[in-house]
Amino acid sequence: MSERLERGIEALRGQIDSKVDTFFSSCVHCGICAESCLFYTETEDPRYTPIYKTEPLRKVWKEEHTFWGKFSKKLGFSKSLTEDDLANWEELVYDGCTSCGRCSMVCPVGIDIADMIYRVKQGLEASGYSPQDLVGAADRTVEFGSPMGDLHPALQSHIKHIEADTGLTVPIDVEGADYMTTISANEVVLYPEYIAALTRIFHHAGVSWTISSEAFEATNAGLQLGDNKIATELVGRIAKAAEKLKVKAVVSPECGHAYAAIRWNGPNYLGKSYSFKVVHILELLDDLYREGRIKTSGMESAKLTFHDPCQLVRRGGVDAQPRELLGTVAENVIEMKDHGKMNWCCGGGGGVSAIERAADLRITVFNRKKSQLDGLDVKTMVTACSNCRTVLEDGLEANDMDIEVVGLTELIADHLVDDKAKPAAKTA
């Protein structure tokens, strides 16, 4: 057995607990999960069937935890996991799965397939069968702070512009602030308007906030790669910074996986509860709205729709706030046929958008979002995840669709009342 295979099996073995055992014991291979996965429905390639993606884990489970598996292994006719299996599953698990979790919602025997696929990533990563793009991103994050390298200069430049445009200050490293906000690399590089929007809203609502210069990166490349050690390290940085600045809460930006990493996985990576709360920016905005601290005026009258980021809504639980908030600034919201917790994935989450070789696949599976939009007759799609935004924009462009993608936080900011800090000439 090669060393890589050994490492892979060891990692997979470590992932098998009673939950995995219960799930694999219950699967009757009905194939319903395939119909819920856009990677299958848009390619009709049965290898993208969600439960099929868990094959490497199942093989180890079968050989070590079932009677027939142990029996056939002893007698020498067991179909053990091979290194070829690991190599072949890399594309299925990394390119062909965003952990969107639709499969987990429809399985008749209630298997959390998305969670199982995440466990498979641990094995693939340990054996070295993970995409170079993600490995690089993880390494860069560990060394420089962000998947795209050291984003301090870019961030500082954006902050300077924001402060110049708005006349407001972006508080850095303020000890004792209520909220420490993190930002995803995508927002820093592609959507710095998000940071501007945050600044304006927090000023308007009188929120005491700050950004930590030591740990502003929200994107958890370890989660995307499937390396729990790196994921732990990255979450640890944010936790340490939050404790150092003695903030009450950490605010997660518009990024689904970043929210999942810090809100739900983080304490378990670290093995203890946080001394601070974690909220998604939309949860915070919704709270501020209810407290009357955010006042908006005017409504978007054009028809628009909302794309639900999977890790935020379905897997994150923030399902009410997006529509509550949208409803305060838009009066003509048309829902896609499958919306809310059963909306379809953009196709690029969980690191898929970072994998260059998966570009064609992403465009193909975008056909699902396209068919959701066909017939809706909207010119604007609002969402709350910067990665979804990029992926959706790519898909819309590839299909020559004239639809603008807008971030929800920015939309709220555009409607703030008495917002002297609003930069001129911003079209709503």
Added chain:
Amino acid sequence: MLEYIIDGPLWYFSLAVFVIGVLWKLGSIIFAKRKADFSVARGSSVPGAIRTVLTRFIPDKGMFSEIKLQVFAGYSFHLGLFALVFFAAPHVKFFDEHMLGFSWVTMPHWAFIVAAQFAFLGLLLLWLHRMINPVSRLISTASDHVTTILTFVVMLTGCLALLESFSGLRLLHRFSVELFLIIFPFSSLMHAFTFVPSRALTGAWFGRRGIKS
């Protein structure tokens, strides 16, 4: 000789394997040590678990048109089989005389036949689907096919012995049932019991996050 074995030792053996196997598996699931979740819950897990155990019986509205065969054939088979195993007069008589010592209300004969027809219809369609649909063909294991065939044989031998007049046919049915009971704990047939904790675990996970699944 054969009659003695099938009605005697083999029956007790198969029953023991089945009962011990099921209890062992369920026990290992229920008494497993669970890792603590240090994240702050938004909703509660127990209501979520119960909710999911019940609601997964209902297919998702948006997906329904794509999975019509699995839903209809699945329910036809399971409900038909459940009805005929537990409410067909010859079976209730068997439970009364050989196992429990009490009986309960049984279906009229025609209902027994109708239930059996639904069960056969569902099983045949599902098995054909398993072999023809590219997804199920790829993911199905040898165990799936063996258990499907075995279930079919149990049902068929039962049907063939309906007149209850030939010991050979009755023994064939009983023998296939014993094989079924022996294979049960070592195959995906266990889903009949493990689907409850499986749904509950996922329901708890979603419930904790405040999502109704």
Added chain:
Amino acid sequence: MSKLFFRWLFSIMFLTLNFLMPAFAADSSGTDSMGNNSASVSQQFGVKSLGTDLWRDVRQRDTDIIGISQNKALKAGVLIDTKGNEWREFRQQWLLPYGGYFLIGALAFLTLLFLVVRKSRIPGGRSGKKVRRLTSMQIISHWFMVALIGFMSLTGLLLLFGRFVIIPLMGADAFSPIASASKEGHNLMGPLVVVSLILMLAYYIRYNWPAKGDLKWLFTLGGLLSKKHLEVGFFNAGEKVLFWLTIVLGIVISVSGLLLLFPYYEPTIERTQLALLIHAIAALILIAMVFGHIWMVLTVEGTIDAMKDGKVDENWAKSHHSRWYATASKSQPSESKVAESESGTSEPNKEGAY
């Protein structure tokens, strides 16, 4: 040992068995060792029994006489019903032998065709490119019907002819449970045939309406005689004939079968016997047709592909169903057998991971 050798060997074994069958038929027309039956004995000796007229009426030899009775049951006015015996005689003298000869003849004829007619190869050979012809549900419906008709044919034939085969081979003690099992199985699965007919109608009817070229196809026996290429749509006329005959015979069999299962509608013995007769005749014709269908599918290369994974070779489609292929190939990208995976990476074990 080549495939051809086995083909001949099994065909000859099968034919031999066919022709030996009648020898197993028990002769049961009620004759004694001298070749006389009981009625002719009394006639030979000319003894006039005193109650012959009375008993002739009671025995219902000349006409049907129904008396009056206080008992209000259906056949209370009939003292001795001869219809059961009449049916038994009819069954043994006509239905079984002629039905049997028909079936064996059909099988023998098809075996002959199978040996003599050369397999029709795909013109130009397999192209390697496939086009989708049938959906999953169409394939499932077909094989569901196959399973059911197969089971019903087996049990039905056992009920009709079983004793002549099983008793000589395995003895009467073995035959009783087999016959009982066949009856119970045949009766229970019967209603499912109705379901399979509904499924076949639902998924195939739209391809079976008469269309241009059907008559031409029939008159030239599908181009067998003229060797000219015929423009054919989704199904050719022969397939349509098979479809409609199956549906019609299936309906006849189902209705007669349901009447036999649930004789609540006019439950007279005449109705039952008629239903049984129609049921048996229609079933025998259907079975013979199925033999023919199987022979046809095995003789034309590439035909069975459609029922395996729903896809057929393009050259097969171009040759046999050109009109359908013209529209189908436009709406589907043609799939190359070699490069079936989307990604450029090596594929996982295509047979499944098990």
